[in-house]
Amino acid sequence: DVVMTQSPLSLPVTLGQPASISCRxxxxxxxSDGNTYLNWFQQRPGQSPRRLxxxxxxxxxxxxxxxxxxxxxxxxxxKISRVEAEDVGVFYCxxxxxxxxxxxxxxxxxxx
Amino acid sequence: EMQLLESGGxxxxxxxxLRLSCAASGFTFSSxxxxxxxxxxxxxxxxxxxxxxxxxDTYYADSVKGRFTISRDNSKNTLYLQMNSLRGEDTAVYxxxxxxxxxxxxxxxxxxxxx
Numbered sequence: 307d308v309v310m311t312q313s314p315l316s317l318p319v320t321l322g323q324p325a326s327i328s329c330r331x332x333x334x335x336x337x338s339d340g341n342t343y344l345n346w347f348q349q350r351p352g353q354s355p356r357r358l359x360x361x362x363x364x365x366x367x368x369x370x371x372x373x374x375x376x377x378x379x380x381x382x383x384x385k386i387s388r389v390e391a392e393d394v395g396v397f398y399c400x401x402x403x404x405x406x407x408x409x410x411x412x413x414x415x416x417x418x
Numbered sequence: 419e420m421q422l423l424e425s426g427g428x429x430x431x432x433x434x435x436l437r438l439s440c441a442a443s444g445f446t447f448s449s450x451x452x453x454x455x456x457x458x459x460x461x462x463x464x465x466x467x468x469x470x471x472x473x474x475d476t477y478y479a480d481s482v483k484g485r486f487t488i489s490r491d492n493s494k495n496t497l498y499l500q501m502n503s504l505r506g507e508d509t510a511v512y513x514x515x516x517x518x519x520x521x522x523x524x525x526x527x528x529x530x531x532x533x
Contacts, residue, residue, distance in 0.1 A: 345519055347463070354513060354523045355455075355463060366521070398463055402519045406479050407453075407465040 308333050308401050312410035318418045325386040327413045329399035334379050336403070343402035346375055346384045349412075350395040358397075359384065391417060420444035420522045422514050427527030434504050434531075440497040440514030440524055448492035450517045454499050456510035457526075464510075467499065468518060482508075504531045 309332040319325045335342045346359040357366050359375035362382060372387040386393055394417060399410040426438040440452070454466040467488040468477045476488050487500040497514050511526040 343519060347520070349463075354525055355520075356523060357519070357521055360519055360521070396462075400463070400465075400520065405477055407468070407518070409463045409465065412462045 307406055308335075308404045308408050310399055310401055310408050310410035312397075312399060312413050314413060315411070316414045316416070318416050319386075319389045320418050321391065322388050325389050325393075325415060327384045327397055327399075327415075329377075329382045329384070329410050331380045331382075331401055333404065335382075335401050336379065342378065344375075344377065344382050345400045345402060346373075347398045347400060348393075348395055349398070350392075353395075355398065386415075389415070389417070420516065422516065422522060422524035424512065424514055424524045424527040427512065427529045429530045429532060430504055432505060432531055432533045435500070435502045436504065436529060438499040438501065438512055438514075438527060438529070440499075442495045442497065442514075442516070445516070445522075447490075447495040452488075452490060452497045453515045453518065453520060454488060454497075455513045455515055455520065455523075456508075456529075457513070458507075458510045461510075466512070469497070501529070504529075506531050506533055 311330045313328045344362050347355040349355040358369050363375045374385050396412045396414050398412050421443045423441045451470050453468040469488045473490050485503045489498045509531045513526045514524045516522040
């Protein structure tokens with residue numbers, strides 16, 4: 307199985323400051339069709355997860371543009387340009403290239 | 419608006435069975451693959467199973483293979499997860515999600531397996 311490793315585990319951030327989460331995969335996530343199926347999800351406290359980013363860098367509808375995804379191959383990053391109070395929660399990366407689909411362990415974003 | 423509504427969770431004894439349902443609305447259900455993902459209390463997300471749009475292809479995590487069966491009824495816009503031989507480690511909130519890349523999630527249904 308592809309192992310997804312996120313860092314850091316916990317990320318205290320000051321409101322209005324940037325934040326960055328790293329996600330590394332144990333194998334390349336480039337699929338035979340040329341796409342890289344790396345997605346990012348946010349889970350706010352007490353809520354279901356929601357997808358923020360698909361195929362590395364594509365924002366889902368309604369996702370604020372302060373969220374951005376980048377990376378290639380085995381190394382990916384989610385950035386929040388200016389953290390807002392509503393961004394508190396746990397962020398997960400997930401690879402959809404290889405079966406079984408696998409998630410990173412999560413990064414908890416909290417306000418300092 | 420796309421919506422997924424899970425049901426069927428509850429308390430079951432170890433070794434027992436449960437069938438979860440996920441009712442879809444707001445999109446053409448029969449055109450999309452669907453997935454089940456679970457989250458044990460206080461833990462991260464674990465993909466459980468997926469099914470192609472037609473139901474012809476199914477996939478399972480090793481942890482549930484041989485015990486869980488995913489299926490769908492496109493005439494009813496409903497996804498199912500039949501769970502047999504349940505164990506304590508299956509205790510979790512179970513979410514259904516749209517397509518292989520989990521574009522839309524339901525609110526989840528809690529399954530508690532007691533010993």
